[in-house]
Amino acid sequence: MRSTARHSIVRLLSQHAFLIIICLAALYPLWFIASTALRSNAAYQLNPTGFPSHPTLTSLRNMLFHEPLPRWMWNSFLVTVSSVAVSTFFALLAAYAAVFGRFRGHSFFISTSVALMVVPPVTLLVPMFVFMVNTGMVNHLQSVIVFYTGLLVPFAIFFMTGFFRTIPQELIEAASSEGAGPFTVFRRIVLPLSGAASFTLIVVQAIWVWNELLIALVFLQNESARTLMAGLTQFQGRYVTNEPLVLAGALLSILPVVVLYLSGQRFFVRGLTAGIGK
Amino acid sequence: MAFAFGFPLVQVVRDSFYAGNFSSPIWVGLDNYRGVLSDPAFRQSIFNNMKLLLAVPIMLALGLVIALVLNDRIRGGRHYQSVVFLPYVLPATAIGIAFSFLLQENGVLNRSLRKAHLGGLAYDWLGNSHLAIVSVGGLVIWQQLGFAVVVFTAALLALPPETAEAARIDGAGWWQLQLRVLVPQIRPIIELLTVIQVITVISWVFNYVYVLTAGGPGFSSSVMELYIWRSFSSGADGTAASVAVMLLGMASVLIGLSLWVRKQAVAT
Numbered sequence: 001m002r003s004t005a006r007h008s009i010v011r012l013l014s015q016h017a018f019l020i021i022i023c024l025a026a027l028y029p030l031w032f033i034a035s036t037a038l039r040s041n042a043a044y045q046l047n048p049t050g051f052p053s054h055p056t057l058t059s060l061r062n063m064l065f066h067e068p069l070p071r072w073m074w075n076s077f078l079v080t081v082s083s084v085a086v087s088t089f090f091a092l093l094a095a096y097a098a099v100f101g102r103f104r105g106h107s108f109f110i111s112t113s114v115a116l117m118v119v120p121p122v123t124l125l126v127p128m129f130v131f132m133v134n135t136g137m138v139n140h141l142q143s144v145i146v147f148y149t150g151l152l153v154p155f156a157i158f159f160m161t162g163f164f165r166t167i168p169q170e171l172i173e174a175a176s177s178e179g180a181g182p183f184t185v186f187r188r189i190v191l192p193l194s195g196a197a198s199f200t201l202i203v204v205q206a207i208w209v210w211n212e213l214l215i216a217l218v219f220l221q222n223e224s225a226r227t228l229m230a231g232l233t234q235f236q237g238r239y240v241t242n243e244p245l246v247l248a249g250a251l252l253s254i255l256p257v258v259v260l261y262l263s264g265q266r267f268f269v270r271g272l273t274a275g276i277g278k
Numbered sequence: 279m280a281f282a283f284g285f286p287l288v289q290v291v292r293d294s295f296y297a298g299n300f301s302s303p304i305w306v307g308l309d310n311y312r313g314v315l316s317d318p319a320f321r322q323s324i325f326n327n328m329k330l331l332l333a334v335p336i337m338l339a340l341g342l343v344i345a346l347v348l349n350d351r352i353r354g355g356r357h358y359q360s361v362v363f364l365p366y367v368l369p370a371t372a373i374g375i376a377f378s379f380l381l382q383e384n385g386v387l388n389r390s391l392r393k394a395h396l397g398g399l400a401y402d403w404l405g406n407s408h409l410a411i412v413s414v415g416g417l418v419i420w421q422q423l424g425f426a427v428v429v430f431t432a433a434l435l436a437l438p439p440e441t442a443e444a445a446r447i448d449g450a451g452w453w454q455l456q457l458r459v460l461v462p463q464i465r466p467i468i469e470l471l472t473v474i475q476v477i478t479v480i481s482w483v484f485n486y487v488y489v490l491t492a493g494g495p496g497f498s499s500s501v502m503e504l505y506i507w508r509s510f511s512s513g514a515d516g517t518a519a520s521v522a523v524m525l526l527g528m529a530s531v532l533i534g535l536s537l538w539v540r541k542q543a544v545a546t
Contacts, residue, residue: 011452015347022344023361026424030364032386033376048379048386114540115533118474119287120481122503123522123529126515127289211369214484214507229371233489236375243379250372261367265360268367273429 030254037248044244059248069249071224072231079141079216079227080209083148084202090149091156092198096186098157099164100172110161116154121147121215129218143219144227148212152205159204159274163197164190196267203264204271207257228253290526293519310520319497320521323505326411330479330501333415338472340419341426346456348427349434359431363424370421374489377417378404381490407498410491414499417486418479429471433464466543473536481529 036044038055063069098106128147137143175185216227232253235246261268294310314320344362348355380386381403388400403413445459484503487493493500502525510518
């Protein structure tokens with residue numbers, strides 16, 4: 001018995017040691033970003049690691065007051081809010097129709113969504129760009145909003161149909177047998193039940209849009225229209241010898257995501273892994 | 279959906295048969311494809327996508343081990359899991375920039391190695407034409423690992439406890455229990471995640487490559503997406519479109535496979 005007890009203690013310790021190493025590896029780059037952003041450039045060039053002994057807010061202040069970063073952040077915010085709002089609204093209605101309306105071909109419609117979910121956006125880039133040039137939307141935020149919305153919708157539909165299927169059909173039938181029209185049922189019964197699911201969906205889509213780079217890079221090429229991620233890559237090229245300044249920008253772009261993650265972790269986990277669930 | 283996918287999907291195939299820019303297209307038939315296939319930069323790009331495939335088994339194996347350990351009802355398991363998942367939600371651009379500073383010739387990693395008298399291990403991670411794509415693979419693993427962990431943990435949690443209990447009573451050791459009893463039961467999920475991650479490294483790695491190496495040095499760490507982007511930015515729309523069509527072809531096969539695997543996974 002004693003040997004098995006010792007054995008299990010060794011196992012427990014090694015398990016924790018293993019997990020702690022993994023966690024440190026996951027966190028180190030974040031620590032690097034945060035600690036570097038608080039270092040002066042001179043201090044960084046001397047010693048890039050360790051605890052910042054003379055923390056300074058110079059880089060962060062420069063980013064916020066002397067660089068276009070706030071503008072880009074605002075652009076990213078606008079783009080995120082509009083494309084997520086449109087796609088969520090559209091997906092709620094479409095999924096409702098597909099699950100409860102059961103129109104002809106609804107299952108084909110849903111499996112099409114599942115397939116489109118993983119179509120690489122890069123393959124759609126060239127024609128979409130031509131289209132945006134022809135309609136004069138290039139270099140305007142609308143161009144990426146339209147494209148992002150289109151890219152988000154398949155996942156949103158997939159996600160919402162998955163959720164709607166868990167709502168008991170009897171509930172809907174009972175309501176409609178009492179004379180409630182499809183819109184009333186949607187507004188009075190389905191919507192109030194979908195609060196948590198919609199929120200999860202919104203979080204996942206918002207993260208995706210906020211983090212997107214390729215499309216923003218191609219569609220928004222003038223300085224004032226850039227999104228935050230596209231702007232960050234500009235800093236990377238512009239301030240090659242001022243790492244703390246560039247990482248101050250990176251830190252500011254990560255911060256909203258981390259705050260959101262810490263406040264609603266379960267929504268992230270559930271939503272981001274939904275593509276793989278049943 | 280018809281607008282965002284239908285229209286460009288048709289258009290990109292059409293464009294791939296034309297040369298010149300979109301305002302004055304010239305029909306060239308399959309010439310774009312011929313040109314691309316004989317371009318060493320394209321071959322290098324597609325080869326790099328294949329190299330990145332090696333990241334998938336490493337990531338999944340590591341993710342599986344972490345999930346199995348977490349599945350042991352370990353204390354603080356939830357906290358470990360939320361830390362491991364964190365990288366997955368962060369913007370790849372910001373993280374990639376940080377990694378580029380860490381991995382530079384005179385970056386943090388090499389300076390620390392030299393300080394620890396391990397200077398022999400200090401390679402030029404981003405500037406060496408063989409290592410650059412390996413660094414990209416490392417970044418992909420770093421960011422995607424948490425996803426695998428969470429998916430596997432959820433799958434393990436959903437298993438009926440009886441089989442594991444029975445195996446334990448029969449005297450199965452820890453590794454035996456994991457590999458013979460638990461892992462086979464979540465096989466459908468492992469397969470599905472494999473397909474999804476293969477799609478990722480074939481067609482969703484632009485971010486990583488762009489900020490970490492920009493495809494360099496030369497084309498040595500370029501991938502198909504970056505090749506499309508480069509051709510497109512230099513005005514070779516037809517070339518970009520023909521690579522996009524090829525990429526789409528590969529992706530469709532994989533997407534078909536993923537739908538099929540998904541069906542199997544749901545059925546069991």
